[in-house]
Amino acid sequence: MSNEGVDTSRRRFLTRATAAVGGAGVVAALYPFLASMAPSERAQAAGAPVEVDVSQLQPGERLTTEWRGRPVWVVRRSDDMLARLRTQEIRLRDPDSERDQQPEYARNEYRSIREEYLVLVGICTHLGCSPLFRPDAPAPEIHEQWTGGFFCPCHGSYFDLAGRVYAGVPAQLNMAVPPHRYASDTVLVIGEDGGEA
Numbered sequence: 001m002s003n004e005g006v007d008t009s010r011r012r013f014l015t016r017a018t019a020a021v022g023g024a025g026v027v028a029a030l031y032p033f034l035a036s037m038a039p040s041e042r043a044q045a046a047g048a049p050v051e052v053d054v055s056q057l058q059p060g061e062r063l064t065t066e067w068r069g070r071p072v073w074v075v076r077r078s079d080d081m082l083a084r085l086r087t088q089e090i091r092l093r094d095p096d097s098e099r100d101q102q103p104e105y106a107r108n109e110y111r112s113i114r115e116e117y118l119v120l121v122g123i124c125t126h127l128g129c130s131p132l133f134r135p136d137a138p139a140p141e142i143h144e145q146w147t148g149g150f151f152c153p154c155h156g157s158y159f160d161l162a163g164r165v166y167a168g169v170p171a172q173l174n175m176a177v178p179p180h181r182y183a184s185d186t187v188l189v190i191g192e193d194g195g196e197a
């Protein structure tokens with residue numbers, strides 16, 4: 001047997017031992033943090049569905065919640081915002097949501113179950129910054145034909161009021177619509193859809 005094999009085994013052992021010690025360190029560091037969380041918070045951190053009450057959300061407003069450690073936005077679109085959605089399709093990269101960025105039930109012109117409410121993962125599909133909510137138009141500092149949407153200041157990508165990306169910006173994909181369903185008229189459940197996705 002060559003020395004090379006021995007060295008390799010020993011190196012492997014040392015690598016594993018180091019990884020084990022490192023892993024134990026991470027667990028030890030995490031434990032007080034996890035232990036301090038209420039059971040519902042722990043479940044949420046692990047990816048459990050999140051209920052959101054939208055009864056106080058006014059047309060034109062957005063609320064932010066968190067699911068699987070990511071920001072999730074619910075935007076209540078006004079009639080005017082919905083009308084503006086139809087004016088820019090020619091300038092969008094994927095106006096019909098053909099790329100896999102939403103459950104099947106949100107593959108429509110509003111990218112939502114109910115057109116009034118948009119549910120989006122609030123992360124830019126370029127490199128992960130959080131875009132700004134800019135529902136009002138005009139806004140020539142973003143674009144001379146701005147009709148409202150989301151603007152990412154990191155590298156200048158922008159998305160319409162359905163989270164659809166414009167052509168010619170760094171981001172290539174529409175923003176993601178997470179699985180969701182309505183538990184009642186005013187309560188949304190994010191992260192669960194009864195298998196309809």
Ligand code: FES
Nearest residue numbers: 124126127152155
């Ligand atoms: S991360 Fe949004 S444009 Fe680059």
